[in-house]
Amino acid sequence: MAALSIHHFRQAKQDGQPLVALTAADYATAQILDKAGIDLILVGDSLAMTSLGYTSTLPLTLEAMLHHAQAVRRGVERAFLVADLPFMTYQVQKEQALLSAGRLMKEAGVNGVKLEGGYPDMVETVAFLVQRGIPVLGHIGLTPQAKHQLGGYRQQGKTSPEAERLRQEALNLEQAGAFALVLEHMPAELAAQISEQVGIPTLGIGAGPDCDGQILVTHDLLGLSERIPPFAKAYTNLRQTILEAVQAFVVEVQKGAFPPS
Numbered sequence: 001m002a003a004l005s006i007h008h009f010r011q012a013k014q015d016g017q018p019l020v021a022l023t024a025a026d027y028a029t030a031q032i033l034d035k036a037g038i039d040l041i042l043v044g045d046s047l048a049m050t051s052l053g054y055t056s057t058l059p060l061t062l063e064a065m066l067h068h069a070q071a072v073r074r075g076v077e078r079a080f081l082v083a084d085l086p087f088m089t090y091q092v093q094k095e096q097a098l099l100s101a102g103r104l105m106k107e108a109g110v111n112g113v114k115l116e117g118g119y120p121d122m123v124e125t126v127a128f129l130v131q132r133g134i135p136v137l138g139h140i141g142l143t144p145q146a147k148h149q150l151g152g153y154r155q156q157g158k159t160s161p162e163a164e165r166l167r168q169e170a171l172n173l174e175q176a177g178a179f180a181l182v183l184e185h186m187p188a189e190l191a192a193q194i195s196e197q198v199g200i201p202t203l204g205i206g207a208g209p210d211c212d213g214q215i216l217v218t219h220d221l222l223g224l225s226e227r228i229p230p231f232a233k234a235y236t237n238l239r240q241t242i243l244e245a246v247q248a249f250v251v252e253v254q255k256g257a258f259p260p261s
């Protein structure tokens with residue numbers, strides 16, 4: 001199976017073919033997503049919450065991200081593989097971002113990185129990485145690493161100056177060379193406008209149906225999360241399924257039915 005390249009994303013937008021992206025944090029999940037034909041697999045820093053039990057994405061280290069990205073890499077043959085740059089591994093200066101992205105590419109074999117924010121310094125950082133051959137996925141709207149600045153995981157871009165700022169950030173990130181943009185938790189109409197304005201594809205999460213593709217956290221889709229954001233959808237309830245399987249094992253062992261004699 002041929003691995004997808006950066007060109008697939010622009011082509012999909014031109015063809016009006018919706019892009020599908022999901023997160024993964026381990027080998028088995030990555031294999032299943034890849035088999036299902038997902039276009040992009042993100043080793044999202046949300047794994048700090050879904051897989052590690054933290055209450056935000058802030059504690060995740062670059063070492064922990066490398067460990068998960070390496071596991072995911074072994075399970076992916078076709079999808080374009082992107083890792084989030086963890087909090088404070090890229091914001092200090094653009095050289096820090098380059099070194100962090102470089103480690104993820106060399107030590108985990110990811111195809112690109114995602115970083116949060118479209119403010120002028122971050123746009124410069126994106127250009128710095130792209131010029132040095134690193135595909136960058138932008139991320140604007142709700143940027144979870146800024147939760148304490150934003151006052152929680154609230155929808156962004158609700159006022160008209162805020163919406164205008166996000167439209168400008170999208171254009172600036174496109175100009176800097178980002179190959180696609182994540183639009184998180186913003187009004188559907190704003191995400192639709194941004195998607196029409198930029199030539200690169202947008203991947204929406206809580207950003208309505210008119211993005212060029214959608215991304216979700218796999219734990220939410222599978223019903224493994226304790227709570228899911230208001231915009232997510234659980235397509236199954238694996239918490240319940242796993243509980244029932246484990247309870248069946250407990251019962252069989254306790255009554256001597258497993259292993260069979």
Ligand SMILES: Nc1nc(=O)c2c([nH]1)NC[C@@H]1CN(c3ccc(C(=O)N[C@@H](CCC(=O)O)C(=O)O)cc3)CN21
Nearest residue numbers: 046049050144151152153154155217219220225229230
């Ligand atoms: N499992 C999981 N799924 C995600 O989509 C996700 C994460 N984790 N972790 C990182 C961020 C956090 N996300 C979230 C989390 C909660 C809300 C949420 O509940 N929002 C409510 C209340 C916001 C508030 O006032 O604090 C809302 O109505 O917008 C939204 C996005 C999206 N991302």
Ligand SMILES: CC(C)C(=O)C(=O)O
Nearest residue numbers: 023044045046182217
């Ligand atoms: C939800 C996506 C966009 C993300 O950044 C993550 O999972 O960390």
Ligand SMILES: [Mg+2]
Nearest residue numbers: 044045046084
């Ligand atoms: Mg993230």
